[in-house]
Amino acid sequence: MFANVRKIAALAWPVLIGQLAIIAFGVIDTAMVGRYSAIDLAALGLGSSIYISVYIGLTGILTALQPITGQLYGARRYGEIGEEVRQALWLALVLMALGFSILYFPGPLLRIAHAPEALRERTVAYLQILSFGLPASLAFRVYSSLTNAVGQPRLVMILQVGALLLKIPLNLWFIFGGAGVPALGGPGCALASTLINWTLAIVGMTLLVRLNIFRPFATFSHFCWPVWKRQAALLKLGIPMGLSYLIEVTSYTFMALFIARFGTTTLAGHQIAGNLGAVLYMTPLSIGIASSTLVAQALGAQRPVDAHTLARHGILMACAIACCYGVIVLALRPFIIAGYTSDAQVALAAMPLVLIVIVYHLFDALQITTAFVLRAYRVAVVPTVIYAVALWGVGLGGGYLLGFNVSGSIPEWLTGARGFWVANAASLAIAGIGLALYWRTVSARHRRAEAHTPHTDPVA
Template identity: 70%
Template sequence: MFADIRKIAGLAWPVLIGQLAVIAFGVMDTVMVGRFSAVDLAALGLGSSVYVSVFVALTGVVLALQPIAAQLFGARRYTEIGEEVRQGLWLSAALAVLGFVVMFFPGPLLAISKVPPALYDRTETYLRIAALGLPASLVFRVYTALANGIGKPRLVMILQVAALLLKIPLNLWFIFGGFGVPALGGPGCALASTVINYSFAAIGLALLAKLDFFAQFEIFKHFCWPDRKRQIALLKLGVPMGLSYLIEVTSYTFMALFIARFGTTTLAGHQITGNLGAVLYMTPMSIGIATSTLVAQALGAHRYDHARTLAFHGIVMACAIGLAYAAIAFILRPAILAGYTTNAAVIAAAMPLLPIMLVYHIFDTFQTVTAFVLRAYKVAVVPTVIYAIALWGVGLGGGYALGFDVSGTIPSWLTGARGFWAASAASLAVAGGGLFAHWRAISARRTSEASASR
């Protein structure tokens, strides 16, 4: 077991550092904009919720390249990896068009929240600027999927940390203004990210073309148009993955849209709570990516027993760390909130949400790593159904019933934003249980089929 944990940790730590750098974008945005104005902080929370929903759904489709490349790498079919990367770039270009339209014209989504005109305008500006950077973001995710799939996460980590170092001065400049640039507030965060997205997408493509390690894949040695068979294979795995991400994130997005009805202060408290949850999520996500890579490579090499053992050890490792994180964050919650904002009303709004979010985090850890393991097996349809039932039904539906006290019988401590967070925690518990049961059945069947064929 400890040998597997060391292997997983060896791949997970660069992913974690890189993902923490990425999530630090959001933390930095929240902290800086929180010191600009409460309206801009609320607009950031609302705008980033919509952006993340679109971006994560499209990214989920592109990241189908990761288990495909990992299995090909385990099977030592290197030139096929180059072909899959080229097809992934074509796919990201098509998806960018779709995402741009949704984000540049966000009216139908923003109408749900019924926010004041000033908040609406700031949120719309944020989303339109972010839409401009979406194509570059998706191209960089192709690079990320390949590097993680072949077990080279450090090549991603280095760029993500460098991007964070660039984000700090750009955020200060665009949010607060200076050197001929007006103070943009919340939308300034989107402009800084857009500049960075294009810079690092270009660097990622240059590395794929120039680094000796990637030469064996012959990525840019050949030109190809979109190939129907390979695009279908990417979409067959990627669309359910994207839908799973979409379901997961939109359950959070619509939670934010509904919580906006409770007022700007409550929404700002929810934004801080969600942001901390996103920071904590980076560890199980990193362990999930690392475990998925090793499991997929083992499957590509037809080592099915080893793949099953690796998967189980990855899940156990993540859950143990998730419990430790929850305990530490619960003890330190006053200091954590003080680090986010000096607004006493916002702190008061966030304080009762944090304990619920930490329970949410424990269940989120369990389901996240299990979902990544299933993707290594190229299984994505059933998990999507599980997500839809759990997150939209139990989470969003239950949250609406509790938050707005639809029945008139809900105790006051479980209404409002707390009701939405409690229902979301329950939904992740349901999703985790369903995903784990499905993985056990799939992995056992693969192992028995392999034994029978020998």
């Protein structure tokens, strides 16, 4: 077990540092904008919820490149990897047009929140600026999916840490103004993110050409048009993956939209709890990505028993660390909240939500690690159904019933934002357990198939 843990940790720690650098974007945005104005902080919470839904849904489709190229890499079919990357870039171009239209014209989504005009105006400005950075974000996701699939997460980490170093001064400049630039508030951090996203995309595509590790793939050796067979394979896996991401994130997005009806103070408290949950989420996400890489390579090399063992150890590792995080957050809860806001009312609203985050995170770790393992097996449809039933049905539907006390008999402590968070935690428990049980079935099927298949050389 410890040998596998070391393998997973060796790939997970660069992913974790890189993901923490990216999530630090949100932490920095929240902390800086929170000191600019409460209305801008509320707009940031509302706008980022919408943006993340679009971003995660679209990049989730492109993430199908990772298990596909991971299996090809394990089978040493290097020539096919470059073709898959070219096809993924064509797909990114189509997805960009869809995402841009949603972000630049967010009116229909904002009407759900019944946001006041001032809040709506700031949110629209924030989203429209981010829409111009979306194409770069999609291109960089292609780069990161490839590098993770071939076991080179440090090449992503270095760029993400560098982006964080740029983010801090750009945020200060655009949010608070200076050197001829007016104070933009919340939209200022969107402008900083857009400029950084384009920098990441340009550097990432350059590295695909220049670095020796990528040369066997010959990604840009020649031009090619979209190939329907390969596009269909990407979409067959990518659409349910993107939909599962979308279900996961929109359950949070619509929770934010509904919580906005309780006022800006409650929404700001919710933003703090959500941001903390996102920071904690980065560790099991990193373990999931690392486990998925190793599992996909093992499956490509026709070693399903090793794939099963790696997957099991990755899941256990993520859940154990989540328990440790829960103890830390419980002990340091007041200090953590004080780091986000100096507003006593916002801190009071955040306090009970952060307590729920402790339970929420344990089941979040279980579900995300297991989901990534299943993607390594190129299985995505059933997990998407599990997500839909759990997160939309129990999480969002149950949250609406509790939060707004639809029945009129819900205890007061379980209404409002607390009701939404309790229901969401319950939904993650159902999703995590369901995905874990399904993974055991999928893994057993692969091991039985291998046991009845004559050994062949996996090298094509």
